[in-house]
Amino acid sequence: MTEEKQLSLFESADSEPASPKAPTNFEAIPTSASVPIPPGTYANLEQLIPHCQGCQRCQLGRTRINTVISRGNPQADIMIIGEGPGQQEDETGLPFVGKSGQLLEKILASVELTVENDIYIANMVKCRPPGNRTPEAAEIEACKPYLLEQIRLVDPKIILFAGATALKGLTGDKRGITKVRGQWLEWDNRLCMAIFHPAYLLRNPSAEKGSPKWLMWQDIREIRSRCDELRAS
Ligand code: URA
Numbered sequence: 001m002t003e004e005k006q007l008s009l010f011e012s013a014d015s016e017p018a019s020p021k022a023p024t025n026f027e028a029i030p031t032s033a034s035v036p037i038p039p040g041t042y043a044n045l046e047q048l049i050p051h052c053q054g055c056q057r058c059q060l061g062r063t064r065i066n067t068v069i070s071r072g073n074p075q076a077d078i079m080i081i082g083e084g085p086g087q088q089e090d091e092t093g094l095p096f097v098g099k100s101g102q103l104l105e106k107i108l109a110s111v112e113l114t115v116e117n118d119i120y121i122a123n124m125v126k127c128r129p130p131g132n133r134t135p136e137a138a139e140i141e142a143c144k145p146y147l148l149e150q151i152r153l154v155d156p157k158i159i160l161f162a163g164a165t166a167l168k169g170l171t172g173d174k175r176g177i178t179k180v181r182g183q184w185l186e187w188d189n190r191l192c193m194a195i196f197h198p199a200y201l202l203r204n205p206s207a208e209k210g211s212p213k214w215l216m217w218q219d220i221r222e223i224r225s226r227c228d229e230l231r232a233s
Contacts, residue, residue: 024036026041029041029051029057030050030051030052030054030055030056030057031054031055031056031057032057033057033058033138033141033142036145037145037146037148037149038145039148039149039152040152041145041149042149042153044153045070045074045150045153045154048069048146048149048150048153049069051146052067052069052126052146053067053069055067055126055127055143055146057142057143058125058127058138058139058142058143059139060125060127060128060129060135060139060143061127063127063128063130064085064090064127064128065090065091065093065128066089066090066091066092066093067093067126067127068085068089068090068093068094068095068123068126068127068128069093069095069122069126069150070095070120070121070122070150071094071095071096071097071115071120071121072115072116072118072119072120072121073115073116073117073118073119073120074120074153074154075154076117076118076119076120076154076156077118077156077157077158077227077230077231078113078118078119078120078156078157078158078159078160078223078227079119079120079121079122079150079151079154079156079158079159079160080096080104080119080120080121080122080159080160080162081121081122081123081124081147081159081160081161081162081166081170082095082096082100082121082122082123082124082162082163082166082197083123083124083125083134083135083162083163083165083166083197084123084124084125084126084127084128084129084134084135084165085123085125085126085127085128086098086100086128086132087128087132088101089101089123089128090127090128095121095122095123096115096121096198099199099202100197100198100199100202101198103198103201103202104162104198107198107201107216107217107220108220110217110220111220111221111223111224112224113224113227118227120150120154120156122147122150123147123166124140124143124144124147124165124166124169124170125139125140125143126143126146127143134165135165135169140165140169144169144170147170151188151190156190157190157191157227157230157231158190158191158192158193158223158226158227158230159187159188159190159191159192159193160192160193160194160195160223161192161193161194161195162195162196162197162198163177163194163195163196163197163199163200164176164177164194164197166194167180167194170187170188171185171187171192173185173194177194177195177196177197177200178212180194181193181194181195181196181215181219182195182215182218182219182222184226191226191230193219193222193223195216195219195220195223196212196215196216196219200212201213201216
């Protein structure tokens with residue numbers, strides 16, 4: 001496959017329901033990270049929105065413009081989990097709408113996947129870390145129960161961890177992304193794969209054989225074909 005062909009492809013383009021458990025103090029969830037959010041707290045994704053929008057479970061709540069909850073299809077087979085909102089995401093309240101998001105959509109389009117139909121996107125943290133720094137462990141922990149509820153309610157067939165922060169934040173796997181990307185792994189009884197974060201691909205634009213962009217192209221084709229198999233089974 002020629003370099004041009006690869007680039008042009010980029011350009012084109014049920015788990016068990018958790019038994020509901022009443023949280024200790026439902027009203028206090030958005031204000032205190034010490035209040036647990038057990039699986040089953042939210043009956044649907046809509047219920048979670050006002051809690052996220054009013055959330056002050058960590059310091060990021062003080063500096064955000066908008067809480068960035070999700071984008072895409074809540075019935076999607078594939079869920080993509082990024083790191084955290086950047087400036088454009090903070091301004092719009094939608095994940096992956098800046099340059100990284102545009103590249104992500106091109107990568108998906110290269111195998112005829114669209115965010116609208118096939119993907120549900122969320123982040124490890126729902127509020128922008130100032131200066132786009134990596135979210136701190138305490139911020140990830142404070143926000144994680146919302147994300148776990150999103151995963152339970154969307155119930156995707158496949159989860160993609162975009163970058164090492166998402167991989168480590170959910171699975172605890174501290175290996176570098178270049179080591180683990182492209183390998184299927186099981187987490188939460190789900191089929192998962194770590195992929196390069198699109199921001200990393202923007203910083204490494206070469207599409208030469210063996211480059212991150214080239215590897216991403218292999219990974220997205222593998223993901224598409226596994227998704228097709230799962231849809232057919
Ligand atoms: N990077 C992320 O990890 N998430 C976004 O929503 C945007 C950029």
